[in-house]
Amino acid sequence: MIQYNSKIEQKVSLLHAMGWFSACLFILLLQGCKHDNLTVPQPNENIRPAADFIHNNYEMRLFDAALEKTGLNVELNGNGPFTVLVPNDLAFNEIGVFRPADLDRMNKDSLRRLISYHILQRRLYVSDIPSNSVDFRYATLEGSELYASIGSISPGAITPTNMLFFSGAKAVRKDVVLSNGVLHVLDKVMKPQFEKNIQDWLSDKKDYNVFVAGLKKFGLWEQLAEKGPFTVFAPTNEALEKRGITMEFLNGAVPQNYIAEVLFGAYIMYDKHFFISDSQVFNVINSNGNYKYHLKDKIHYMEYFANEAYPTWKLSYNMRLRDNDTFYSIILADVTYAVGAKMDYLCSNGLVHDLDQGLVSPDQAIKKGKDEK
Known part of the structure; x- marks a missing residue:
């Protein structure tokens, strides 16, 4: 009788072990079948707000200096959204600005207006601009309007080729994603004469x-x-x-x-x-x-x-x-x-x-x- 009970106990222990193994296997299978859409996306810490991004890019050091001189760097690290049109350093060189100290020759208020003209209070990707349009107007942070012109090759394609200009300045780098907007790099400084005919x-x-x-x-x-x-x-x-x-x-x-x-x-x-x-x-x-x-x-x-x-x-x-x-x-x-x-x-x-x-x-x-x- 004792021997019989011992065999029963062994079988019960085996069943318990098999049950524990099955449960573990089931949990693993559930984890393996987890759908990506159910995953909560984590923020990309490499995407920076506008002013921080500009500050950490060598080709933008003169625009960065202008932002700091005018105090606009603080605003561009805010919530936004912003579209920043950044003339590269070569663009500033063309108008006689070669180092940050050269900006000191300019009136601070005039410089702020000029730089504010390069900022839109919205996200403006290339795909947002009507294809094959000329002089399409957008309001700037300065208060006046700039003119976007774009020629699109195969505009309906997945990756169209776009030739984009803002008030005559060519966008040589487009759709740089920021945490609070988007950035385009220009090959020249836009020079509006705000009150002059x-x-x-x-x-x-x-x-x-x-x-x-x-x-x-x-x-x-x-x-x-x-x-x-x-x-x-x-x-x-x-x-x-x-x-x-x-x-x-x-x-x-x-x-x-x-x-x-x-x-x-x-x-x-x-x-x-x-x-x-x-x-x-x-x-x-x-x-x-x-x-x-x-x-x-x-x-x-x-x-x-x-x-x-x-x-x-x-x-x-x-x-x-x-x-x-x-x-x-x-x-x-x-x-x-x-x-x-x-x-x-x-x-x-x-x-x-x-x-x-x-x-x-x-x-x-x-x-x-x-x-x-």
């Missing part, structure tokens, strides 16, 4: 004294205070001198003897708000970035286009003036300009671009049968 802006620059005097002499000046928009390619004093236009010439010239719309009007594009980069975007959208138009005299014909010129790959523009729009027309001027730092000066009624080559000499704009007195 084109007339105000030109009046402040000694390099364009002869151009301003010529516009006044030939009745083209007052319009540049109007709403516009205008795009003005402003020749420097030296550029006009090479074409025979100086203060001495203007003092003795008789306006009635010249076609004003050619002599000085050739530098003005009417009813057009034209960043140099817009031509690049048009080239993506319709495979033709050229813009052709008659001057105000309805005869002379201008061809304009822009491209990234080899070997520097800097964005440059070309202006070609013809005496008419026929196949047999004569090219009167053909100039190319490629100094990115002096393009896209955004004013309240349009844009100004620097031009170091003159287009038209007085003898090319003189009216037939007229001699200068």
